[in-house]
Amino acid sequence: MKNNKKGLWGIIVAIGLFLLSKLKWVFAIFKLAKFSTVFSMFLSLGAYAVLYGWKFGVALIYLLFVHEMGHLWAAKRKGIPTSPAIFIPFMGALIG
Numbered sequence: 001m002k003n004n005k006k007g008l009w010g011i012i013v014a015i016g017l018f019l020l021s022k023l024k025w026v027f028a029i030f031k032l033a034k035f036s037t038v039f040s041m042f043l044s045l046g047a048y049a050v051l052y053g054w055k056f057g058v059a060l061i062y063l064l065f066v067h068e069m070g071h072l073w074a075a076k077r078k079g080i081p082t083s084p085a086i087f088i089p090f091m092g093a094l095i096g
Contacts, residue, residue: 040087041065047089064093071095 041061048057068085072095075082083096 036086037084040093044087044089044093061087068093068095 044064045054045057045061048060052060064087065085072082072085075095085093085095087093
């Protein structure tokens with residue numbers, strides 16, 4: 001049974017890496033889109049809602065949003081130029 005679990009996780013990771021390599025252009029779209037924060041936020045919300053329910057998805061996205069706005073505020077205060085926040089499903093969010 002234990003070997004079966006390891007094999008399953010290996011398959012999941014392999015599929016995830018394959019999809020990431022094929023969908024890397026999505027990240028370029030986020031940089032070009034005028035509403036990249038809102039679009040990526042709803043994309044992440046949908047992904048979390050499918051797996052964990054919409055209440056958990058909303059709570060997690062809200063938590064990530066507040067956290068990233070803290071980074072944005074600190075960077076602006078220090079005079080560091082930033083990009084809008086971009087949410088990445090199952091990985092978190094970032095500002096550039």
